[in-house]
Amino acid sequence: MYFTALLARTDDGWEASDTELDDVESLDELAELARDAAPDDETVLVCIEQEGAWFGLVRVDGEDDPRVYVSDAARAMRSAYGEILLTDELLGRRxxxxxxxxxxxxxxxxxxxxxxxxxxxxxxxxxxxxxxxxxDDGTGGQDVPRGPLGDPGLLADLGIDAGTVRTLTPDDALSEIADALGCAEVLEAVR
CATH class of the missing domain: 4.10.810 (Virus Scaffolding Protein; Chain A)
Structure with missing residues (x-):
């Protein structure tokens, strides 16, 4: 089972909304969806969680390139949502x-x-x-590393350092992140 949400920073704090990603086919489309949810080019976090398997975070700040972190790339690659996040650039492919x-x-x-x-x-x-x-290895024949991939420091300026992000487990990562950002209640309201 999947859970997806957008956390958008506003002048009044963080706002959460659940979002449907079925029509999103690329990281660029996901970033545009996030930008549409952000007032005045503020920070938006896209949170994706597959229960007990992996979680992913995408940070979008205005028109900057999105920053991505995936807790387990090999497991995420087996998911349609994970395939959105695991771009050739992130995987080091040309x-x-x-x-x-x-x-x-x-x-x-x-x-x-x-x-x-x-x-x-x-x-x-x-x-x-x-x-x-x-x-047949479940990754479509592509060499995808097991374990975390991406930028674990994408939340550092928000008070969550890279070491903490790396130690989060799929079962409680999004709740812990929301708690640290002070928006646990708004995230739980859309869960």
């Missing part, structure tokens, strides 16, 4: 890496077809089998 990998996969497929036709041995089949094993 777009040309995907093109190169696609080209290598095509070569392996061609080699497998040629090997099967020539001698039935199919050396390319071993490459294809390895690729299938990689795809």
């Amino acid at each position: 777009p040309e890496d995907d093109a190169m990998l696609d080209g290598l996969a095509d070569l392996a497929d061609d080699a497998g077809d040629a090997g099967d036709a020539e001698d039935g041995d199919g050396d390319g089949g071993a490459v294809a089998a390895a690729s299938e094993d990689d795809a």
Whole structure:
């Protein structure tokens, strides 16, 4: 089960609203959704929690690039919401890496077809089998690290240091963050 909320800082404190992310397909779209919730380019935190598995935070300050923290990247990658947060940039990938990998996969497929036709041995089949094993790891064949990923210091100026963020567990992270920000009641009201 998922819980998603926006926490927007205002002159009167923090305001919380639950939000539906089903129509959001990218981090840029999520950042625009957050900006729309913020009066006067104030700070907005997008909070995403998958019960007992992982949590993610996105901080949007005006037109600045969003800052992201995910408690467990491998688990988040198995989620549609997690895929929004785990951009190529955050994962340290370059777009040309995907093109190169696609080209290598095509070569392996061609080699497998040629090997099967020539001698039935199919050396390319071993490459294809390895690729299938990689795809079955639940991360779509992509190398995603287990554990936290992103900027754990994204809340430091709000009184929550990076060390504290790293020690939060998925079951109570959002409640602890809201408590430290002084908005636990408003977050619980939308939960």
